[in-house]
Amino acid sequence: MKKSDVIEFYARLAADNPHPETELKAGNPFQLVVAVALSAQATDIGVNKATRALFEEVKTPEQMVALGEAGLKQHIKTIGLFNTKAKNVIALSEKLIADFGGEVPADRDALETLPGVGRKTANVVMNVAFGAETFAVDTHIFRVGNRTGLARGKTPLAVELKLDKATPAPFRLHAHHWLILHGRYVCKARKPECWRCIVADLCAYKPKTPAPPSRANAA
DNA sequence: CTCCCGATAT
DNA sequence: ATATCAGGAG
Numbered sequence: 001m002k003k004s005d006v007i008e009f010y011a012r013l014a015a016d017n018p019h020p021e022t023e024l025k026a027g028n029p030f031q032l033v034v035a036v037a038l039s040a041q042a043t044d045i046g047v048n049k050a051t052r053a054l055f056e057e058v059k060t061p062e063q064m065v066a067l068g069e070a071g072l073k074q075h076i077k078t079i080g081l082f083n084t085k086a087k088n089v090i091a092l093s094e095k096l097i098a099d100f101g102g103e104v105p106a107d108r109d110a111l112e113t114l115p116g117v118g119r120k121t122a123n124v125v126m127n128v129a130f131g132a133e134t135f136a137v138d139t140h141i142f143r144v145g146n147r148t149g150l151a152r153g154k155t156p157l158a159v160e161l162k163l164d165k166a167t168p169a170p171f172r173l174h175a176h177h178w179l180i181l182h183g184r185y186v187c188k189a190r191k192p193e194c195w196r197c198i199v200a201d202l203c204a205y206k207p208k209t210p211a212p213p214s215r216a217n218a219a
Numbered sequence: 220c221t222c223c224c225g226a227t228a229t
Numbered sequence: 230a231t232a233t234c235a236g237g238a239g
Contacts, residue, residue: 022235023235024235035235036235036236037236039234039235039236040223040234040235040236040237041223041224041225041233041234041235041236041237042224042225042226042234042235042236043226043227043233043234043235044234044235045226045227045234046225046226046227046234047235077225078225078226079224079225079226080223080224080225080226080234081222081223081224081225081237082224082225083223083224084222084223084237084238085223085224088237088238115237115238116236116237116238117237118236118237118238119236119237120236120237121235121237136235137235138234138235138236139233139235139236140234140235141235156236176235180235183235184234184235188233189232189233189234190228190229190232190233191229
């Protein structure tokens with residue numbers, strides 16, 4: 001995508017949503033790490049539903065360890081991959097206590113040493129909890145980047161590095177939320193709603209659905 | 220590369 | 230019935 005189009009692309013998303021935020025609910029950095037770790041291959045809505053009760057009683061790594069793996073499973077059994085997630089979250093909590101004084105480190109490499117935390121989760125935490133200009137490439141951003149031509153790559157890391165190069169200063173902090181929200185609600189995986197997309201004219205995606213789903217023939 | 224895995228939309 | 234959902238680890 002041309003540099004001028006990239007600027008226009010972001011400018012429109014920014015005008016449409018000046019203050020984009022995470023839809024994952026968390027009261028502190030620890031809860032954020034847990035919520036994002038739980039969100040792999042699951043919807044934000046599903047994660048929030050499970051963490052509502054969980055986060056009322058668990059606000060620290062110590063409380064998570066006290067709850068235990070079996071107790072945690074009871075809270076998150078409605079989320080996919082819950083067995084490995086429960087194990088990871090307990091282990092992650094223990095490691096925060098043992099190696100980081102019970103605090104969430106404001107460092108991507110340190111975050112990535114936590115069980116169940118990879119580059120994408122670490123990037124989310126750095127951006128949301130610590131205000132870092134990171135580009136957390138999840139399934140939505142990977143799709144939007146490749147589809148639109150904004151940032152193409154065969155792997156999430158490749159797309160992340162391209163976004164880092166292509167994204168101008170004024171948009172770097174919120175780029176990841178603009179892109180994820182656009183992917184979630186407009187540039188959907190199955191049925192992208194191009195007819196109401198505000199950046200459709202800048203997009204490389206060809207099989208655009210030209211019009212909204214056919215309402216029954218109008219009178 | 221495979222496995223992990225429930226809820227929801229299509 | 231199947232694709233998809235804020236991925237990560239072996």
